[in-house]
Amino acid sequence: xxIVSLLGINVLNNPAKFTDPYQFEITxxxxxxxxxxxxxxxxxxxxxxxxEHDQELDSILVGPVPTGxxxxxxxxxPPSAELIPSNELVSVTVILLSCSYSxxxxxxxxxxxxxxYDSEELRENPPNKVQVEHVxxxxxxxxxxxxxxxxxxxxxxxxxxxxxxxxxxxxVEDDEEAYGQEEGQEEGQEEEEDDDEEAVEEGExxxxxxNEKPSEQSSEQTEQIEQGPIEEEIKTPKDEDNQINNQLExxxxxxx
Numbered sequence: 173x174x175i176v177s178l179l180g181i182n183v184l185n186n187p188a189k190f191t192d193p194y195q196f197e198i199t200x201x202x203x204x205x206x207x208x209x210x211x212x213x214x215x216x217x218x219x220x221x222x223x224e225h226d227q228e229l230d231s232i233l234v235g236p237v238p239t240g241x242x243x244x245x246x247x248x249x250p251p252s253a254e255l256i257p258s259n260e261l262v263s264v265t266v267i268l269l270s271c272s273y274s275x276x277x278x279x280x281x282x283x284x285x286x287x288x289y290d291s292e293e294l295r296e297n298p299p300n301k302v303q304v305e306h307v308x309x310x311x312x313x314x315x316x317x318x319x320x321x322x323x324x325x326x327x328x329x330x331x332x333x334x335x336x337x338x339x340x341x342x343x344v345e346d347d348e349e350a351y352g353q354e355e356g357q358e359e360g361q362e363e364e365e366d367d368d369e370e371a372v373e374e375g376e377x378x379x380x381x382x383n384e385k386p387s388e389q390s391s392e393q394t395e396q397i398e399q400g401p402i403e404e405e406i407k408t409p410k411d412e413d414n415q416i417n418n419q420l421e422x423x424x425x426x427x428x
Contacts, residue, residue, distance in 0.1 A: 175325045176210065177201045178279050179241065181269070190287060190307040194229065194248040196269065202242050206209035207326050208274055209235030215268040217250040219260050227251045229267075253304045261302050262287050267311070276323040284312040 177200060184195035194214060212232050218225030230248035246269075252259060265287065270280040289295045290308045 174278060174320065175203050176237075176271070176273070176278065177203075177273075178281070178318065180257070181281060181316065183283070183311050186313055187308055187310040190253070190304055191250050192309075193247075193250060194267070195383055196246045196329070197243065199241065199243045199245055202237050202239050204326070205239055206235065206237045206273065206299045209233040209277075209304065210237055212246055213270050213272070214246070214248040217266040217268065218256040220265070223390075225260075227255060228274070253302070258302050261304075262289065262298065262307060264348045273325065274320075274322065277321045278321050280321075282317040282319075284315075286310045306400050383405065 179199045181199075181202055182197040184197060185192060196214075198212070210233070212234060214229045214231075216227045218227055230246075231253060232246060234244055252405075265285050267283050267285055268280055269283070270277055272278065287307055287309050289298065289303075292304050294303070294306055340361055
């Protein structure tokens, strides 16, 4: 169970110029007091072909985090245009907003970002050298993609469970003759049980063929639950229906 639940993200100053800072109003709920701060990080994906061009735009620490609904403003600098391949600067890319606790990431939010020129003339006839001052960005804020991870929180001991130790088990001598007799008896019993099961299955199959009738397929399907990260869509809040209990302090890791 996650102690911190992301309730919503409101993307501010959108659309904006490529060189303008990013601003996010983040609301989350904390079910229990946390000993450490939450670390929020914004990453700009500079290239779809290599991770070398990814830029960490900013990283902040939020805390102390009390229980209840919390809200804060996250501001990050724009990416450095010179670190992005020129053929991918004016295109569609992705930004990743993630949160970690004790260096363990538990939620990641991805947004598509469309970078294009601010005039029709430049869009139809793009210059050989990118004119960053005329590039605008538009974050697809209505459809964020959220991935959640299970981590160990303060109330989890993190101790793995093992079968109970049996210190005297290796001290007992094996009776090889008795073991062989018991094994032979078990094999004989298993063969008899298999023969009985085959006879019963043949009888049931005959009855099934005689009594089988066409039936409509049930509309209900069993939903399979997979282990690992859970990916889902969330909606960006457009009003202030939730009461904000705590206004949090935002600080950079250098302040620690």
